[in-house]
Amino acid sequence: MIARPDHMKKAPVSRLGLLDAAGQEFVAAGFSGLLPVDAGVERHLRGVIDDTLSHPGSLARAHLAYSLMRSFEFDPDVARHLGVAIEYFHTASLLLDDLPCMDNATMRRGTTCPHIVHGEAAAILGALALITRAYNLLWSVFDGVSRDNRNKAAELVHQCLGVKGILNGQSYDLHFSESDRRKEDVLRVAQGKTVTLIRLTLLLPVHIHGAGPAVVELVERLAASWGLAYQILDDFKDLVMSDAETGKTTARDEHLDHPNLPRVMGVARAADVLAGQLEESRGVIAALYRLIPGSEVLDRLQSMLETEQGNVHARLRTCHANRAITFA
Numbered sequence: 337m338i339a340r341p342d343h344m345k346k347a348p349v350s351r352l353g354l355l356d357a358a359g360q361e362f363v364a365a366g367f368s369g370l371l372p373v374d375a376g377v378e379r380h381l382r383g384v385i386d387d388t389l390s391h392p393g394s395l396a397r398a399h400l401a402y403s404l405m406r407s408f409e410f411d412p413d414v415a416r417h418l419g420v421a422i423e424y425f426h427t428a429s430l431l432l433d434d435l436p437c438m439d440n441a442t443m444r445r446g447t448t449c450p451h452i453v454h455g456e457a458a459a460i461l462g463a464l465a466l467i468t469r470a471y472n473l474l475w476s477v478f479d480g481v482s483r484d485n486r487n488k489a490a491e492l493v494h495q496c497l498g499v500k501g502i503l504n505g506q507s508y509d510l511h512f513s514e515s516d517r518r519k520e521d522v523l524r525v526a527q528g529k530t531v532t533l534i535r536l537t538l539l540l541p542v543h544i545h546g547a548g549p550a551v552v553e554l555v556e557r558l559a560a561s562w563g564l565a566y567q568i569l570d571d572f573k574d575l576v577m578s579d580a581e582t583g584k585t586t587a588r589d590e591h592l593d594h595p596n597l598p599r600v601m602g603v604a605r606a607a608d609v610l611a612g613q614l615e616e617s618r619g620v621i622a623a624l625y626r627l628i629p630g631s632e633v634l635d636r637l638q639s640m641l642e643t644e645q646g647n648v649h650a651r652l653r654t655c656h657a658n659r660a661i662t663f664a
Contacts, residue, residue, distance in 0.1 A: 354399035354636050363402050366416040367392045367423055371469045383454040384462030388427060391445040393583075396637065397537040398423040403633035404541035414480070417473045418544070422537050424470035428463040429502060429533075434585075435459060438510060439592065441585040481544050488543040496536040505529035513593040522595040523564070530570075531563030538562075551627050554620050558634070561617035565641055568610040571596045572648045575603075576655050603652060614642060 355363065368389045373382050398419035405415030434441040434449045435456055441449055451459035474493065478486045495501055505528015508515070515521040538559045542551055574586050575598055589596035598606040621634045 354396060354633050354640075355403060359402070360395075360399070362412065363395055363398050363416055363419055364392060366420045367395060367398060370417070370420050370473065371424070371465065380454045380458035381461050381465070384431070384450040384458045385465055387447070387450050387453065388431065388462060388466070391447050392423075393427075393445045395419075395423055396640075397426055397533065400537050400633060400637060401541055404538070404628070404631065405544070407628055407630040407633075408541060408545040408547075410541075410544075414477055418477045418540060421470040421473035421477070422533070422540070424466040424473070425497060425536070426533055428466040428470070429506075431459050431463040431466070433506070438506075439585070439588050439594075441588065443579050444584045446583040477544065482546065485544055485546045489540055492536065492539055492543055496532040501532040502529055505532065509594055512595045517595075517600060519597070519601055522597050522600050525595045526564055526567040526597075530567040531560055534563040534566065535559035547628075551624070554624050554627070558617055558620045558624070561613045561620065562637070562641070565610055565613040565617065565645075568597050568606060568613070569641065569644050569648060571598055571606070572610075572652070575599065576648070576651045607649070607652070610645060610648075614638070614645060617641075 354360075371385060371389060373385055377385075398416075400419075401422050402415045402419035405418055406412065410418075430444060431450060433439050434444055435451055442452060443449060449459075450462060454462075478489060481489065497503070505525050508521075509525045509529055512521065512525065535556070538555050539552070542555050547555075571589065573582050574589050574596060577586055579586055588594065590599065597609065600606075601609070618638055621631075621638055624631055624634060
């Protein structure tokens with residue numbers, strides 16, 4: 337069995353700082369090592385899996401889920417299994433999203449997309465491998481959970497990953513040109529593609545723990561605000577930043593006629609919506625501090641998003657000065 341021992345010993349560490357160095361290394365080692373590949377696996381499929389797990393990205397969702405599980409006093413291995421499962425679901429969606437039939441991207445996480453290196457079929461099979469292993473990891477987490485909490489968690493997974501969640505959002509994204517291209521159409525895609533995975537990340541630990549309705553309501557609000565803020569930031573970066581800066585192919589929304597809130601609403605109004613979402617999430621986090629001990633990771637991600645907001649504002653000022661973008 338090829339278990340990528342080098343990755344396990346020298347796991348890539350995120351620069352986000354959502355966890356301490358030891359926590360980041362522990363989660364990163366899980367991401368790179370919890371999907372071992374047997375020596376008999378076909379070389380193209382093995383190549384996709386190895387390349388994908390060698391470029392973990394920020395692992396923000398894994399860090400969030402892991403930290404919340406630890407806040408609820410779950411065992412570190414159990415917490416890591418949940419975080420990595422969510423990250424595998426997310427990464428699988430990126431493998432599919434980058435395919436020629438979807439976004440036709442060439443770069444992701446600072447490297448060439450696996451479908452270009454190993455073939456489209458291998459990339460699809462690699463995505464399925466990640467999804468299958470993610471469900472396997474979830475089952476291992478659910479094994480020690482009460483039936484009621486397990487049922488709530490399972491229903492959440494279905495809501496977020498099923499036909500009413502990310503799949504529906506992706507389909508609306510691909511067929512955005514058939515819509516009226518209104519703000520509501522853009523937000524519907526964001527709700528389906530981005531908010532659902534943030535919701536899964538934040539609410540799964542809450543349901544597994546069995547937190548009360550007050551916590552669930554606040555976490556739902558946080559997921560909605562963060563998910564929309566994250567998507568608007570991504571829309572801005574696609575509009576005004578380069579491949580090298582973002583680590584992925586940019587300027588795809590206009591080229592493919594995909595939803596982009598700054599393009600639909602205008603830059604100034606979209607920036608106001610972003611500010612409103614981050615203000616909402618900041619208030620929700622303050623309320624959650626009183627209900628979830630050890631939830632400082634929420635404040636750290638909020639600060640990261642606010643830093644991204646500042647970076648976008650700086651770039652917009654430069655573009656405005658150079659008349660490289662029209663402000664509405």
